Amino acid sequence: MAETPPYNPENPPSVEQDAALASHVEGPAAPEVAVETARPFAAEFEQFKTESTAEIMDIARLSGAEYSPEQMDQLDELFNRLYVEAYTLTLTPLLAGSNRLGDFVDNPADPQFQRLIEVYGQAELNAQFLAHCQRFLTRLRPQLHRLVPSGADGQAGP
Amino acid sequence: MTAFLPSVKSASSKELADRQFAVLQEAFGQASRSFQTEMADRHQDFLALLKKRGVSLEQWTDYATRALIGGALAGTLLMVPGAKQSPSDAAQTVQAAAPAASAQLAPTEALKPVDVGSELKNLLPDAYQAPTSAGEQQIGQMLSSAFHVSAVPELDGHRLNKVLTVMGGEQHLRRFPGDVASEHTGLSIAPGAGGIAPGNGAYGLWANSKAGLSDEAVNQEQYYIAAQTFLAPGFRDNPNTLYQWFKYRKMIAVNAKTGQACVVDIGDAGPASWTGKSSGGSPEVLDVLGLGEGSRKGPVLLYFIDDPNNTVPLGPIQAQAPVTVSPARGGS
Numbered sequence: 001m002a003e004t005p006p007y008n009p010e011n012p013p014s015v016e017q018d019a020a021l022a023s024h025v026e027g028p029a030a031p032e033v034a035v036e037t038a039r040p041f042a043a044e045f046e047q048f049k050t051e052s053t054a055e056i057m058d059i060a061r062l063s064g065a066e067y068s069p070e071q072m073d074q075l076d077e078l079f080n081r082l083y084v085e086a087y088t089l090t091l092t093p094l095l096a097g098s099n100r101l102g103d104f105v106d107n108p109a110d111p112q113f114q115r116l117i118e119v120y121g122q123a124e125l126n127a128q129f130l131a132h133c134q135r136f137l138t139r140l141r142p143q144l145h146r147l148v149p150s151g152a153d154g155q156a157g158p
Numbered sequence: 159m160t161a162f163l164p165s166v167k168s169a170s171s172k173e174l175a176d177r178q179f180a181v182l183q184e185a186f187g188q189a190s191r192s193f194q195t196e197m198a199d200r201h202q203d204f205l206a207l208l209k210k211r212g213v214s215l216e217q218w219t220d221y222a223t224r225a226l227i228g229g230a231l232a233g234t235l236l237m238v239p240g241a242k243q244s245p246s247d248a249a250q251t252v253q254a255a256a257p258a259a260s261a262q263l264a265p266t267e268a269l270k271p272v273d274v275g276s277e278l279k280n281l282l283p284d285a286y287q288a289p290t291s292a293g294e295q296q297i298g299q300m301l302s303s304a305f306h307v308s309a310v311p312e313l314d315g316h317r318l319n320k321v322l323t324v325m326g327g328e329q330h331l332r333r334f335p336g337d338v339a340s341e342h343t344g345l346s347i348a349p350g351a352g353g354i355a356p357g358n359g360a361y362g363l364w365a366n367s368k369a370g371l372s373d374e375a376v377n378q379e380q381y382y383i384a385a386q387t388f389l390a391p392g393f394r395d396n397p398n399t400l401y402q403w404f405k406y407r408k409m410i411a412v413n414a415k416t417g418q419a420c421v422v423d424i425g426d427a428g429p430a431s432w433t434g435k436s437s438g439g440s441p442e443v444l445d446v447l448g449l450g451e452g453s454r455k456g457p458v459l460l461y462f463i464d465d466p467n468n469t470v471p472l473g474p475i476q477a478q479a480p481v482t483v484s485p486a487r488g489g490s
Contacts, residue, residue, distance in 0.1 A: 039226060039227075060174075060175065060178060064171055064174050065171055065174035065175040065177075065178045066172065066174075066175050067175045067178075067179060068172070071175065071179050074179075074183075075179075075182065078182070078186040080223055081190065081219070082186060082189055083226070083227065084223045084226060084227070085189065085193040087222075087226065088193070088197070088219070088222065089193065089197075092197070092201050092204050093201070096201065096203055096204070097203070101203060101204060101207060102207055105204065105208060105211065105218065106211075108218075108222035108225050109226050136186075136189045138373065138376075139185065139188065139189075139377065139471055139473060140182070140185040142373040142374045143181050143184075143185055143469075143471055144181060144182070144185075145373075146468060147178050147181060
């Protein structure tokens, strides 16, 4: 494993590398029903979501906005969508050039994640995934801050 | 604990929440559009597989969301994650459940990509031939409809010298004293790619130090264009006013051949007329417009975005049209 190059989204693994990857880990095939498998990046995303939601709520509080329960549900759905987009952007380049990309298309919940971890390392995959999430937050933040009136900084009032 | 200004108090917390939530939805929508653009730009093999299966990227994303998360949709769908059902089968199921699947867009609507490149071929047969005045308006209407922004060739009585420009690649601009190319990170292109201009842009530095750099400033530099503001009608008569008016003015830049688009701001003046080019794009803008490789030059339409409340974020934007999703035939 140590000789495996770090993940580079600009230079995804070749078919040969992919074949090596496929044979790298022996063991039983992944279960067909992935519902029992831990969701990749679940912990990382939950933390990202928790922190982002807290930030959104802080800005809402500063501007005097109160979201309804329905809006909170919708926000949850929006985050779910973001998770899938970041997940797809992270995994697609890793699977490019191999027939495993087709498997991923057919069954996105089972990208043979454990094998990817063995090759690229959990930390590297997590970093890539979170980079996609953070890119969104970087763009969202200034838009939200524009909604906070000047003076509503929690420090001083009229 | 927190004191609010009277103007804020005048709106109810629900109104404020609705307004703020609309920004959130737009931001998440923008993220989705960026995702689609990136997939289209970099993962054609993935899209080819989807095409083979007869599903769109959006349908697949719905499918993947259910497969990975389930959530609110799980109870309404027949498919379970990991089951032997192809996306094309799933697309039918998704279609049946589309109102819930696309709840973040509208209760009964989904969005489908619009091929702006094809639309432009009709309205602008020669991508280097400037449109007539009527053509400018027609193109503006088409862009407004496709990108859901108000795209106009003229705003507040001001316009650039050209609507159809030949855009070339620019370097990054310095944002604060000592700024270097490698500090320009977080882009879809490699950090530092494109280099950095030796002098400041026409509007100077954004901040006095790196610590003072705002997110907004980072975005403005990232998605800046250089426009020939000095050749704009009326500039000689009123240079100071127009200088300020054009400064960081928001526009939509559209590759006139392909329809790839980016919301940009005017961050510099140029290029000089003798260069044969009539606008410039930051390394990121060039990349978004599909001009980042090869000659790094091509025909680009520039329209102002009428956005008085500043709700349209800078960055890649994808053309989409709402479609009413009806239940699949034979669905229960």
